[in-house]
Amino acid sequence: MAFNLDNIPKNQNSKNAPVASLESILKKEITFFNKPFSNKKKEAFYTELSVLLNAGITLKNALTLIGEEQRKNVDKVLIENIIKNIVVGKSLSEALRLARVFTEYEYYSLKIGEETGSLQKVTAELGLFYRRKNEQRRNILNALSYPIIVMITALFAVIFMLQFVVPMFVGIFKQNRVDLPWLTKVIVAASEGFQHNFGSIVFLVITLFVLRFFIAKKIWYKKYASILLLKIPYIGELTRKIYIAQFTQATALLVGAKVPLLSCIQLTKKMIDFYPLQHALSTIEKDIIKGKELSESLANYPIFDRKMISLLKVAEQTNQNEYIFERLTRQYNEDIQHQSKLLSTVLEPLIIVFLGALVGVILIAMYLPMFKLSTVIG
Template sequence: MATSPVRAKDRHKTRIDTWQWRGKNARGEMVRGELAAADYEHVRRTLAQQSIIVKSIRKQRKLPGFTKRVRPRDITLFARQMATMLRAGIPLLQSFTAVADSTRNPAMRNFIETLHKDVAGGMNFSKALAKHPRHVDELFVHLVEAGEQAGVLDGMLERVATYKEKLDALKARVKKAMYYPTAVLGVGFGVTALLLVKVVPQFESMFKGFGAELPMPTQVTIALSEAAQAHWLQAVIALVAVIFGLRVALKRSPAFSMQVSRLMLRLPILGTILDRSAIARFSRTLATTFAAGVPLMDALETSAGASGNRVYQRAILVIREDVSSGQQLHFAMRNTRLFSALAIQMVAIGEEAGSLDAMLNKVADFYEEDVETRVDTLTSLLEPFIIVVLGILVGGLVVSMYLPIFELGNAI
């Protein structure tokens, strides 16, 4: 009996893997599936409890670097499931177990089991969450702590889930605006590079027997093909190095990150989307934390980190200092010269009426809808532009290769 706590501790340190199993159920039907567990025996016992006669169990193999991790949407789903469980009257520890059993992500299962262990050991849920800053932000911790103190943990988890769902939807819209044209143009340039390296050399060997001077477009295409064949590896390495260097610089250099944020906000169309997105995220985060009873100073600090833009993050921290010195929130927002007149006016009304959280939510709703509309408009405008660019790249290259053949046919 004395060794059981040690064994339990070792079990929690064991890596959670995904196991694929196959067997027969109580009706004699062949069934199969996956289960996240620490070892073979755990899988066998779990299946035996479900009256499944096991035929085979094997660990799912994973490629190096492709192991699953805890994603933001996993945390959102966890908050929603926990809120539902607690609202249904299920105790907290039982809720952890049920949610852990329902997830197929080993990393997420391990995270939930760690929370279960800490809370079962006497730690508050909020303190257990605070031990995982990589997965859980300060807002989540603040709201859970407020829910524990007020005895409304299910309501606070519901609020966290709703907030994160709206924030995830907003992030997805912004990513769509940024990644869609980049991905399509990247495919276009990739196809063009493939044609230059693999297809154009075939035409070049054929043109050598013409004995006549090639048209200028064809000469340019062949020169590009020769350059691509000679330096494609260096170009790929340089591109990867530039992307990696930018990512490192953005993480490690606050000054460089600030300059990039300012540049992004000045871009046509896309800059407006990023600007409205930052205001929406600030408003939604501040409304959620303030409505939960979190002090305004702490709520502003949390909102600064959630804005998603260095320029707004610095401005919100300045707002926090001004408010702490006695200024009203809408005055401090106006002094930054970043926030729109609508947002400032709505905050001023909320402060006067004592309904700041409601007004901030309205600001967030308005700008989230505005971002969605602008992203849809941007996508519609970019589609014909992208088609034209791809047509020029691929079509121009193909035409330049067939020009000598056309001239040869006219000469005959």
């Protein structure tokens, strides 16, 4: 029988859930105030806890050892509070839930592990889950860090030229009454427009950032932002695979713990904050209640691969759901790693060529009248 999740209070960690955009995939764990127990820390926490429990160490002593390793005082206090709750009789899952920095997915996974006597296995799987999640994030950061730095540097160079260099040339042209080519007129018009509206542009950018902060949780924003993101060539497909990989990995862990399929869908839907996937899982949840097969329901949504649906159909017939979900997870993670490297390889030269051409056009536009001016002076 499936768990009843309708009355579960929302985890406070969901307040910091990412917006469906590529920036959110890159910056998900980066906060400047009250930094939560990050995915990197969770990977180390569950991995070490699994090793210690497998070594025969009691849960309290294992948590004590982990707490002593923490460098930051806030993390030490977090582990100490978990230990105190366990000492007064609460389970590990309940203690983590009270800490308010762990997800419902972790809570139910650990609860199932405690009830079935497989806590060591569940903690190991959670460590693996966060390790793969962190690897996905590192791959994207490695792929985009250099192109982003180059783009920002070039953007400031173009702004500097429009704000200071072009006006200097314009003053020379006006003094000598030089007829300007059409290309120069376009650049001069862009420079003048930029200077006159510089304050408005800065205000608009700041307003957009502040506005997005307030509307980030709105359903309509998540919907249209995710649709726009998925339509971006290559990046949209990479983003889709990242979230599908999280779905297959989370489902594999729950299916391996003998959680009913309906509960798996409910938990993963609450965990993965990506509108197209959440919307699809909401309908799939209703289909499963009506008696439909998972593969049949997935086929109605383009976010799921046809190959994935075919494999799940076979898994349902052979009762190999856990194996298929684990295989799909490995496949998606390999694809993500490959596409991330390819993205970096493709983006770097494209950005350099584009920005180099942009700076070159500005310089050519400024020097064309200089040739006329030298001819007149000669």
